[in-house]
Amino acid sequence: QVQLVESGGSSVQAGGSLRLNCVASGYTYSRYCMGWFRQAPGKQREGVATIDRYGSTTYADFVKGRFTISVDIGKNTLYLQMNSLKPEDTAMYYCAATPSFKCAVVPFSPDSFTYWGQGTQVSVSS
Numbered sequence: 001q002v003q004l005v006e007s008g009g010s011s012v013q014a015g016g017s018l019r020l021n022c023v024a025s026g027y028t029y030s031r032y033c034m035g036w037f038r039q040a041p042g043k044q045r046e047g048v049a050t051i052d053r054y055g056s057t058t059y060a061d062f063v064k065g066r067f068t069i070s071v072d073i074g075k076n077t078l079y080l081q082m083n084s085l086k087p088e089d090t091a092m093y094y095c096a097a098t099p100s101f102k103c104a105v106v107p108f109s110p111d112s113f114t115y116w117g118q119g120t121q122v123s124v125s126s
Contacts, residue, residue, distance in 0.1 A: 005118070006118065010123075012125070033101075035051070036078075036094070038093045053102075063089075091121075092120070094119045
């Protein structure tokens with residue numbers, strides 16, 4: 001059974017940085033496309049970034065150049081390094097996974113991901 005547990009969310013001021021962590025268990029990383037999504041109050045959940053076994057990454061336009069997704073296979077941990085945070089980045093951030101060797105064939109949409117963590121809150125003040 002796939003389990004994903006996020007951590008690292010916090011309250012920061014605009015311009016600050018945070019690193020989110022997602023510890024995964026119950027699956028073989030190399031067979032899954034992994035991603036980070038977020039949902040702000042009153043808004044739909046949206047994709048932030050994805051990464052697959054080949055190291056191929058995808059980023060939403062609104063985080064390009066500020067956020068970096070990475071994975072430590074030995075620790076079964078997915079990361080999201082967030083720099084230059086803005087108030088509009090305030091949201092609940094979720095780790096997700098879906099069975100696919102390549103993220104390129106997975107639509108960058110929450111509906112395409114099978115497994116989800118419980119979320120970690122990020123709040124950015126101006």
